[in-house]
Amino acid sequence: MAGKDLKDLLIHQLKDTYYAENAILKALPKLAEAAKADELKGAFGLHVPETQKHVEHLKQVFKLVGERAEGTEFPAIEGIISEGEEAMQEFGGSSALAAALIGSAQAVEHYEIVRYGTMLAWAKQLGLGEVEALLNETLVEEENTDEILSELAEDSINAQAA
């Protein structure tokens, strides 16, 4: 234990995030299916190939740090996704469904944003330039998705739900 260092922590977090991205990839089609609003359906649909790219980025990062790409089951993302599914059920058929879906999707995005942000700082500290660049590219896209969802909510979805 005492011999563990920041690189071990980065690998620990990579496995968490790899698991999370794959869990999100499974959850996205359900979100897209539940979304009635075309714009929201589109936003969720668009995030599928992006998430696939993020998984590829992680595979490259695993290679760069000399580790096999593998996920470890972590409870946080499962909890966040299951809360989303629960809200989908509770607000299904109501005017607030789309707002609930956006809220759930943004909780997922923020989980990714914080994880990538932390890993990015660790990669920087470790002088892993290529890893840093890959993680940063993903982080920027996650932040962008979060921004798109906020705009969608504030421009139309929340008003329709009120």
Next chain:
Amino acid sequence: MAGKDLKDLLIHQLKDTYYAENAILKALPKLAEAAKADELKGAFGLHVPETQKHVEHLKQVFKLVGERAEGTEFPAIEGIISEGEEAMQEFGGSSALAAALIGSAQAVEHYEIVRYGTMLAWAKQLGLGEVEALLNETLVEEENTDEILSELAEDSINAQAA
């Protein structure tokens, strides 16, 4: 179901967040105890009275929307906290412990940031000015805590862990 609207969604989320804040209040002393670095111990310690204030804000918000203050057990925050506890065990005694603790605490902060951000947008849409003000005050403090933790990590903790 079909009759549910944005106010119901806000109440749903308030119960989630009330549960989360109380869970965080229980977890913070454990984080502070595990933190060896004085600055980090201080940051966690400082967040206890802030979190108590956030719980009070939520109680006021419940009153403003005419609901009894109560939490509903939600799995997301439990998952995020238990990942933190797991990292604490895995990296306990290692040079990377403080970095792991900061990473876990920032995951908690971001969960709160996204929930408060979403609720704030909903309160705004519903024209609930006082609710909006209370949620915003908490949100600003959570963002501030997140910023302090990032600076601490980048200024000293990550370098000590590398």
